[in-house]
Amino acid sequence: MKVLLAAPRGYCAGVDRAVETVERALAQFGAPVYVRKQIVHNAHVVRDLESKGAIFVEELDEVPEGANAILSAHGVAPEVYEQARGRSLQTIDATCPLVTKVHFEARKFASDGFDIVLIGHEGHEEVIGTMGEAPSSITLIEKPADVDSLDLPGNKVAYLSQTTLSVDETNEVIAALRERFPQIQGPPREDICYATQNRQTAVKEIARRADVVLVIGSQNSSNSKRLAEVARVAGAESYLIDDETEIDPAWLDGAQTVGITSGASAPEWLVDRVVDWFRGRGETDVEEVRVVHEDVHFGLPKELDRA
Ligand code: SF4
Numbered sequence: 129m130k131v132l133l134a135a136p137r138g139y140c141a142g143v144d145r146a147v148e149t150v151e152r153a154l155a156q157f158g159a160p161v162y163v164r165k166q167i168v169h170n171a172h173v174v175r176d177l178e179s180k181g182a183i184f185v186e187e188l189d190e191v192p193e194g195a196n197a198i199l200s201a202h203g204v205a206p207e208v209y210e211q212a213r214g215r216s217l218q219t220i221d222a223t224c225p226l227v228t229k230v231h232f233e234a235r236k237f238a239s240d241g242f243d244i245v246l247i248g249h250e251g252h253e254e255v256i257g258t259m260g261e262a263p264s265s266i267t268l269i270e271k272p273a274d275v276d277s278l279d280l281p282g283n284k285v286a287y288l289s290q291t292t293l294s295v296d297e298t299n300e301v302i303a304a305l306r307e308r309f310p311q312i313q314g315p316p317r318e319d320i321c322y323a324t325q326n327r328q329t330a331v332k333e334i335a336r337r338a339d340v341v342l343v344i345g346s347q348n349s350s351n352s353k354r355l356a357e358v359a360r361v362a363g364a365e366s367y368l369i370d371d372e373t374e375i376d377p378a379w380l381d382g383a384q385t386v387g388i389t390s391g392a393s394a395p396e397w398l399v400d401r402v403v404d405w406f407r408g409r410g411e412t413d414v415e416e417v418r419v420v421h422e423d424v425h426f427g428l429p430k431e432l433d434r435a
Pocket residue numbers: 140141142143201224225226227291292321322323324351392
């Protein structure tokens with residue numbers, strides 16, 4: 129059996145920054161450091177940070193007054209910042225700069241009088257945060273069929289999207305929007321981020337050559353779930369796993385080639401563990417398939433720089 133490793137895979141610049149933010153905060157301020165929501169959507173990462181002294185909470189009212197509180201990479205609505213101020217929290221904002229960019233676009237379109245159609249998944253933290261920037265101007269849709277039922281009061285319409293969607297499916301939604309609203313405006317640069325796009329391009333490439341693709345990532349990770357879907361559309365069986373313990377050997381029956389990739393919130397050591405699992409079964413023919421080089425880095429939140 130041959131094993132193909134997709135590249136790029138795993139941590140994006142926003143996740144790298146968010147995880148380092150928690151680690152630096154623990155080093156500088158000492159434990160505990162509170163984190164609102166999962167800092168990134170990966171069960172292993174969250175458990176690891178918990179073991180180092182991070183306390184994950186759902187809402188800021190669970191954080192003691194005046195304590196350090198980190199906001200997750202997915203971004204928050206303005207009311208969360210207000211709540212943090214009201215409780216005198218020392219807030220460290222780990223929102224990915226590419227999510228902040230979408231928030232800025234939402235505010236700009238709303239202040240210019242546009243009705244905004246946001247393409248995204250209901251209930252996802254990033255979507256909740258973006259909608260909070262202009263709640264009365266934004267309507268959420270998920271698929272092309274939702275476009276028909278849009279009832280927008282004005283004649284100025286714009287669209288934005290969640291950063292971690294399927295590129296191909298989102299293009300279908302945008303095409304439907306353009307058909308219904310020919311004058312619709314979009315963001316100056318695509319909202320689906322470079323990391324999402326690159327990982328989907330890479331998984332398509334290995335899925336083309338593989339019978340089965342294993343995507344390492346947690347079930348609540350939007351970009352990881354999209355990778356598994358993209359692999360399926362490209363013709364491979366695909367499974368989303370948190371780690372090697374979730375591999376069912378029956379999935380591999382008859383497979384000549386297996387592809388492996390990892391979502392933007394999954395650390396590389398989980399990939400190593402999965403590859404070691406295959407090596408332990410005597411599968412030593414491992415090839416990395418790189419479709420694009422990435423060199424994106426974000427500085428740490430300013431609150432940490434100052435500290
Ligand atoms: Fe930022 Fe994209 Fe990573 Fe999300 S997936 S944290 S938007 S770089």
